[in-house]
Amino acid sequence: MTVLEARHIKKSFVGVRALSDANFLLHEGEICGLVGANGSGKTTFARIVSGLLTPDSGELLLRGEKVNFRSRLDAELSRMAMVHQNLSLVPEMTIWENIALGREQTVATGFLDNRRARAQAEKVIESLGISLSVHSRVSSISPDEKQLVEIAKALAKDPRILLLDEPTASLDFHQVEALFTTIRALKNRGVAIVFISHRMWEVARICDRLVAFRNGETVGGLDFSVQPRDESLIVPLITGQAAKARVRKNREEREAQISAHAAWGPVLQMQGVSLSDGSLKDISFNLRKGEVLGLGGLQGQGQEEILMILAGYRRGHTGRILVDGKPLALRHTRAAIGRGIALIPGDRQKEGLFLEHTVLANLLYPKVSMHNGSFFLPLRNYRALAASAIDAVSLVPAEPKLVVNHLSGGNQQKVVVGKWLSLAPAVLLLNDPTKGVDVATRENIYAIISRLTREGTSVILYASDNEELIDNCDRVLIVFEGKIVKEMTGAEITEEKIVVSSLNVTHAEEGGHAS
Amino acid sequence: MTASRSIRSLTQDSSFPSFLMLVVLVIVNAILQPGFFSFQVFRMDFMTFTPLILVSLGQATLLLVGAVDLSLGAGISLVTCVMASLMQNNPMSIVLITLLGIAVALVLSLFNGFFIATVGPPPLIMTFATSVVWYGISLVLMPSPGGHIPEAFYGIYGRTLGGFLPVPVLVLIIALAFCLLLGRLRAFRHLYAVGGSERAAQASGINLVRTRIFAFLVSGIFVAMAALCVVGQTATGDARSGQGFTLNSVAAAIIGGIAFSGGKGNFVGAIIGGIILGLLINIIYFANITSFYQVFTKGVIILVALLIGAVPRLRRELSQR
């Protein structure tokens, strides 16, 4: 039975046409994927369906009846729930308070029924297979746990239609598996699910069907009951180009490049670095010039801490850090940047950008920060630098006066990367640079990284997506509970090996659940 | 297991540092002021403390939702002027004008709340503007302090019920009961959400406008109670009587652990903060500091109090770096 149907939905914002012709069909008890590049209109469409936005024109039918959602509450009444891309949790409130937020139930006297809310929260958290106390404050749990609470919040509404917008962005494959189990269980109960994601392999695995958006319109779809679950079929729908043969790194060429720089000696060395709270224990590794070193493993095992320490943002560590053979006291980010170490942070909006400032202002800030010399800022010089940065990252639109907030997520990330280009960093630290970013931008960013490494920049890359590690790294270090448990080079880097090491399956008692 | 968890959560509660401070101040007061623990002094103290605590509760409610109201003091002054210029000696008048006073307090608060909730100007400046207007209106009604409040009204405030319960304390108990009631309301939970993360609250379907106006309504109720106490205590209409309350209420709430950014803290903290401030004022008086330096000392002590309050957070931050 068709549960949801969208016909020719149009939606524009100030000067931006988000949707020009969106069409969609969803049946009871099916998981339908929604894919498309950033700016293709997926999220706008999802927000229209869930009632957060009203379309300019077009029809939305719910179980055959025309709908006009005026507010979110209407969407709730039709038993629809959406899991957001940007979290909707109140940090200072507990998990159970957040799960009940907005739908608090009362007892006869009109007061809050906290007991029932707590019980319900416990039940839904348990059903997701995570062990969290519902009394914990949201501010104290990790990002992946926050995402799971977000999902729990939607599930607690007992919806008949569930919209998941990038639900796995912060989750490792372990947690993704658990989530998929829950989703399949819901499907068997007849719930209709929309699965929006950039992770092609997940979409190919879990969805029954998928619909592709491009430039604000529906351009096609796949039906996995008749077509093979092959990611390479999806990409052309999104990009509109013939499937590009996956360019795997030419390992010999890469090794040759790195050997050419070998005389330089290690660019960066960490020796016995530990943090007092135990999140890092005795980390030691070398980074060679021109190499891409990956940090893999489950979420929150210390990878981010390593990057933050090298960037000079996190202090108080023991052990030594050497740059070009000389010990460096990283007391502040300034010291790191001064030695050519630049960090692309994990949350571009909160850590990487000035949202209300222009592209120009954003791109030039690190340069201005390190400026030392002329009395006034050399504006003409700087404008030229910004122009070349815009060019280097293929920013769309290539307009320096645009306010960054108006750019799509992918282009925002390009600005975050681009602002370091003018400083020619010796070491580039990347904290999950393509999280929530579309395929085209992802390729773009890695092309830039590839060019930089050819010119001699060294890269440390932390990616939550194993495919990225496989495709781009020369070496991968797997981190588990603050320790480096495995080092892989070249052809050794495979999905299976990464997964096995991430779980640190060395003892039989672990159970060996590799995937 | 639950016992240790509740003890731990108690010590980590945002109002715990201020509770410690309270204990210290009580001790200091007891040393400085003879007969501190006598009933007489206890009663006198609460006559002064009660209005401040009530205003602090009102301010705390607003801070929780992410707003602030700098016109609370001027509002109280205006209510005293209204009541003192209209009240007559007969019971009908007393009742009616009391109700009018409450109504005025509510209207003033809701006026601010309406604009802040719907149009959304920065609360700091907007309430400063309205405080100037309230002050002007007070001056129109009462160019110099005066007016008339019948003994039948102000006498109530000084009375002790049943020989052991001073009326101001009774008022506080009523306020406390009111707080407990509020805590069980859905709208109150929404206050924390809106103050903690507006985006999250909106995404959860919470009506921002309604929640904010609710906060101002609650604040108005506390201010109304405080105004009645001030009238009962001073029996005059004075355009300047409320001046100290505004900034004291903010300081009291912050000392009591209410986060200025919103969404964090609780009423207990605000009450403790109000008492702390009252005790501070007491100390300054009894330590024989000349009126000259009273303002100075109060400022220094508030700074010290804030420093102490910041210690747990600082310790946490330092251990992370």
Next chain:
Amino acid sequence: MNNRTYLRSAALRALATDKLTIAVVAIVALFVTGEIIAPGFLSFGHLMSVLRLSVFLGVVALGQSLVVMSGGEGIDLSVGSVLSLGVVVASSFLQAKDANIVTAILAVIAAGFAIGMVNGLGISYIGIPPLIMTLAMASVVEGLSLLYTGGYPSGNASPLLETLGSGRVIGIPDVLLLWVLFIVVATLVLFRKRWGAILFGVGANSVTAELSGINVKRFRMFVYAICGAISAFAGFMVLGYTGTPYLNLGAPYVMSSIAAVAVGGISLAGGSGSYLGAVIGCILLTTLSSILVTLQTTEAIRQIVYGGLLFVIVVAYTRRAKE
């Protein structure tokens, strides 16, 4: 329509509804009203008097602007008492002698800078909310003034200072020329120097700024220190105008400076704005007060009108922002 045309028309639209344009229009309207009520209001001499009064508020508003722009809910409620302290420190160092001018200026700036540092330390390093910290400091500084003078401010402005303070050059008050200099310097620093660019970033997003190599805590602390120095210097200028020192001369400047900043389109969240906006805000507020005085109303009516108009301005401005 391509991006450039879109941006240009958007810029024109923004200019029309821009807060500053409205403020300028409001100033003109007020002056016209003033002329209608009291002919001669628009005379050059009177205009200059009003502008001269704006200068002192304008200087205080400069410090306030910087603090607000630095973000973190930056605000400085101690500017008034620091100004007052500046007055008494200046007069006690001057002792009505021109020879002491340099020492007096240095002492005043040093005092203001030190107080601002304390503010900055508490706010940046200890984490006390700016509103509370500067509020408490206001009381402390007020007490410091009393301590310093024993209740009876000593000394007097020196002759040169008095001439500069109340004198004119081709009809234009000297202090107004000084203010123009301040405006030029401030605008240059904000938009052409590294410090200004850093300030905007720190105010917009402190984490991003920190990751770009800025020591945000130290930077913000110095912003408060600079504000203190500027406020104290404003006191020095006020002494030139009054000649004799009085206590608490700075009290009316606190809220007016914040109002001027808000009216001037500087976001209270930080990271944007321009001192020029605050300048226009100062002129608007001073003109308003001036009209009220001209009307010879009672203090009560003056308060109601001033507060009411401020209310309307504040509410109207946010309405624009929402659109």
